Amino acid sequence: MNPTRAEYAVVACAETWRGDGEVLAAPMGLIPSLGARLARLTFAPDLLLTDGEALLLDAAGEVEGWLPYRQHLALVTGGRRHVMMGASQLDRYGNQNISCIGDWHRPTRQLLGVRGAPVNTLNNPTSYWVPRHSPRVFVERVDMVCGVGHDRAAAAGPSATRFHDVRRVVSDLGVFDFETADRTMRVRSLHPGVSPAALQEATGFPLPAPADPPRTREPGAAELRLIRTVLDPEGLREREVRA
Amino acid sequence: MSDKVMTADEVAAGLRSGMTVGIGGWGSRRKPMALVKAVLRSGVTDLTVVSFGGPDVGLLAAAGRIRRLVTAFVTLDSIPLEPHFRAARQHGGLELTELDEAMMMWGLTAAAHRLPFLPVRAGLGSDVMRVNPWLRTVVSPYGDGEELLAVPALRLDAALVHLNRADARGNGQYLGPDPYFDDLFCEAADAAYVSCERVVDTADLLKAAGPQSLLVKRQFVTGVVEAPHGAHFTSCVPDYDRDEAFQREYARAAADPGTWAAFAERLVSGAGRERP
Numbered sequence: 423m424n425p426t427r428a429e430y431a432v433v434a435c436a437e438t439w440r441g442d443g444e445v446l447a448a449p450m451g452l453i454p455s456l457g458a459r460l461a462r463l464t465f466a467p468d469l470l471l472t473d474g475e476a477l478l479l480d481a482a483g484e485v486e487g488w489l490p491y492r493q494h495l496a497l498v499t500g501g502r503r504h505v506m507m508g509a510s511q512l513d514r515y516g517n518q519n520i521s522c523i524g525d526w527h528r529p530t531r532q533l534l535g536v537r538g539a540p541v542n543t544l545n546n547p548t549s550y551w552v553p554r555h556s557p558r559v560f561v562e563r564v565d566m567v568c569g570v571g572h573d574r575a576a577a578a579g580p581s582a583t584r585f586h587d588v589r590r591v592v593s594d595l596g597v598f599d600f601e602t603a604d605r606t607m608r609v610r611s612l613h614p615g616v617s618p619a620a621l622q623e624a625t626g627f628p629l630p631a632p633a634d635p636p637r638t639r640e641p642g643a644a645e646l647r648l649i650r651t652v653l654d655p656e657g658l659r660e661r662e663v664r665a
Numbered sequence: 666m667s668d669k670v671m672t673a674d675e676v677a678a679g680l681r682s683g684m685t686v687g688i689g690g691w692g693s694r695r696k697p698m699a700l701v702k703a704v705l706r707s708g709v710t711d712l713t714v715v716s717f718g719g720p721d722v723g724l725l726a727a728a729g730r731i732r733r734l735v736t737a738f739v740t741l742d743s744i745p746l747e748p749h750f751r752a753a754r755q756h757g758g759l760e761l762t763e764l765d766e767a768m769m770m771w772g773l774t775a776a777a778h779r780l781p782f783l784p785v786r787a788g789l790g791s792d793v794m795r796v797n798p799w800l801r802t803v804v805s806p807y808g809d810g811e812e813l814l815a816v817p818a819l820r821l822d823a824a825l826v827h828l829n830r831a832d833a834r835g836n837g838q839y840l841g842p843d844p845y846f847d848d849l850f851c852e853a854a855d856a857a858y859v860s861c862e863r864v865v866d867t868a869d870l871l872k873a874a875g876p877q878s879l880l881v882k883r884q885f886v887t888g889v890v891e892a893p894h895g896a897h898f899t900s901c902v903p904d905y906d907r908d909e910a911f912q913r914e915y916a917r918a919a920a921d922p923g924t925w926a927a928f929a930e931r932l933v934s935g936a937g938r939e940r941p
Contacts, residue, residue: 574791
């Protein structure tokens, strides 16, 4: 069976942790979690991962450490962590919103709150996962800056930029980064079958891609086997990202 | 040796309207629900609540008891968005001081250490600064000259926390994997009230776990309440997991004012009976 869009997304998420070494991978949500675990089982064996609560579990599922919330929040500031958060809104500079939609004083839709996004983005590498790429998520301006993007960090000064590293965005359409002169989002790769026109239609700001864009790498046979038989035998990934 | 054991309603009777109250736990985990229900049975209102929010915030907000909420999030964990908090925000039902999680932690730490603030690398560049225009920065007096956020101390009039065990003097013990910030809440407060699954003899505390499980020290504790299932329907591992079915019922009831009135009445009424 050919790889599904969800499986491309898992591998694309896994790739965000490539080369990170011995740091905590902090994935929020199913596809990033599968990606982080896949990365550890293959090309990033030194990654640390929690059980979603206070325990660090190794690749064999053995408890190898203790990381209650207070230590987790403190560890963020030491930087040995790469988090992949969700985003209800995201702009071209990587400013992220998970707090509320509309005017903060009287939101039309209250969401979670800023959570740890402000401290995350100023202290350790941060990437984002968006399961449904749409103009409602990829917006011109976010309503509440929770995760700090490149322009806002620069404007806030050297203490904000010192460890600021908003790295990558993975969505169901492609992979994006900020490796441009003005630190705005660019296409790193598009998943198979996604055209530049379809990407632009789903994005609320200009996001040009070359006519023949780089393609997200195909999951290898060993990766597919791990995803399908070890990490997600129930196929929950296919519910989060539809083909 | 003073015996601090009291009832949940006696705890509520010790609170005053207008107080700043910190509530322990995290999201829908080990929330002092028995104490929150006692507050709801009392007339105490106009509260400033400091909490890593869950259904504690939801219940108090639904009953109109919160004037101002200080938080980084409100969630039921397995149900991401807390329905009463959403409704209160969308209808202008409470004032909000929205801080980052780490700012909350360092603000409570500053209060516990009797410091006016602590410098943190958080908030800068984010809209936490815009929605809290009173926040200030501080410049490092050393050569680096870094400008950091000065998180103000989050001093509390009272703290409410729920632990697995405690003795009658107020030594509190957690048996799950995460202490959350319950000791910090107690140390940041003028009066801390610890409810627990079971009050045990001091000599029996270490029969359950090692000394590092003794989270809350008695010199910070004003009252101890024995409240079996006192965190229900939130989790209180290893004594019990979250009651997911009940939590779904809570969220469903919240969607309809008529259903909610009956549900809340049933939830809050029976003193000491934590499973409706």
